[in-house]
Amino acid sequence: MHLSPEPLHSPGLRASEELSFGQHPDRESRARGWLRAHRGLVSVAALSVLLLAGASVGGWLLYQRSRQPLPPPEGPWPQTGYLTVFLCREDDPLEACRDRGGITAEEKRAVEAVLRTSSVIKKFRFETQEEALAKFRATILPKAMKEDPSRAALLKDVEAADLPASYRGTLGAGDWNTVVQRLERLPGISNSYLYHENFWLGKTDIWIPLCPQVGSYLVQCTGHGKATAAEKQAILDRIRGLPGVDVVYFEDSAHGLKVFRHFWWNGGGVDNPAQVPESFYVKFAKPPVTRDIAKSLAGLPGLAGVREVLRSSG
Numbered sequence: 001m002h003l004s005p006e007p008l009h010s011p012g013l014r015a016s017e018e019l020s021f022g023q024h025p026d027r028e029s030r031a032r033g034w035l036r037a038h039r040g041l042v043s044v045a046a047l048s049v050l051l052l053a054g055a056s057v058g059g060w061l062l063y064q065r066s067r068q069p070l071p072p073p074e075g076p077w078p079q080t081g082y083l084t085v086f087l088c089r090e091d092d093p094l095e096a097c098r099d100r101g102g103i104t105a106e107e108k109r110a111v112e113a114v115l116r117t118s119s120v121i122k123k124f125r126f127e128t129q130e131e132a133l134a135k136f137r138a139t140i141l142p143k144a145m146k147e148d149p150s151r152a153a154l155l156k157d158v159e160a161a162d163l164p165a166s167y168r169g170t171l172g173a174g175d176w177n178t179v180v181q182r183l184e185r186l187p188g189i190s191n192s193y194l195y196h197e198n199f200w201l202g203k204t205d206i207w208i209p210l211c212p213q214v215g216s217y218l219v220q221c222t223g224h225g226k227a228t229a230a231e232k233q234a235i236l237d238r239i240r241g242l243p244g245v246d247v248v249y250f251e252d253s254a255h256g257l258k259v260f261r262h263f264w265w266n267g268g269g270v271d272n273p274a275q276v277p278e279s280f281y282v283k284f285a286k287p288p289v290t291r292d293i294a295k296s297l298a299g300l301p302g303l304a305g306v307r308e309v310l311r312s313s314g
């Protein structure tokens with residue numbers, strides 16, 4: 001079979017010539033002609049390369065940004081909350097109760113009258129000393145044993161007589177100051193506390209505080225000082241590796257102080273942000289097991305603890 005040469009102007013040969021410029025003057029001339037004739041195609045190709053490169057860089061930046069925690073949400077800031085009124089007990093060392101004995105039945109009725117007639121108190125209940133002891137042994141003591149066994153050992157001998165009876169109520173939005181003023185005039189009360197609902201409740205599931213700069217009472221942070229940037233990053237990386245993580249927030253000390261002062265109706269007596277820990281708050285796709293998370297983060301330097309975000313119980 002005779003194979004004739006490919007025609008000079010065949011599409012295949014023209015394409016190969018167009019794409020094989022080489023260094024020959026004629027080829028360079030054809031190259032300039034080809035570029036002029038296909039300037040639009042070249043522009044599109046160049047733009048495509050730039051777009052792909054931009055998409056690659058942008059994707060990397062988005063990925064890196066997605067790995068960083070979000071700032072705290074702007075709100076909402078809870079306007080409802082709780083009230084606890086502690087009553088004088090026998091041999092009470094607090095100044096309001098010293099040398100006077102426990103609260104009398106008449107004084108209790110006066111306290112109840114104030115609570116019953118206040119427009120911002122939605123409901124209240126009386127907690128006996130025995131009930132306070134049961135709650136102490138079920139919740140506070142186990143937590144103290146875990147965080148500071150040496151201190152908790154002193155709490156094992158606490159009895160009902162060592163704890164005050166109290167009134168605990170639920171507060172709606174309104175003028176809480178009026179309630180405080182009325183209670184302050186009554187005898188038989190050792191102290192009372194009003195506090196808002198937890199800012200982070202409903203927004204996140206787990207609170208992960210870091211070692212603060214000053215004033216730490218946590219055993220994990222004794223002699224440590226403020227968590228370093230490297231320690232924070234290591235903790236964040238470990239958080240990101242937990243299953244089911246949906247959103248991670250980072251709260252700096254300034255926002256932490258704002259939350260603390262909002263929680264306590266009277267500000268809580270803390271003004272120095274350095275006393276408030278920076279924290280990670282984590283939202284999971286489904287309710288997590290706090291114990292498992294604590295185990296996954298255990299031993300990381302700069303970590304102050306792992307806590308469930310709980311309702312502020314009255």
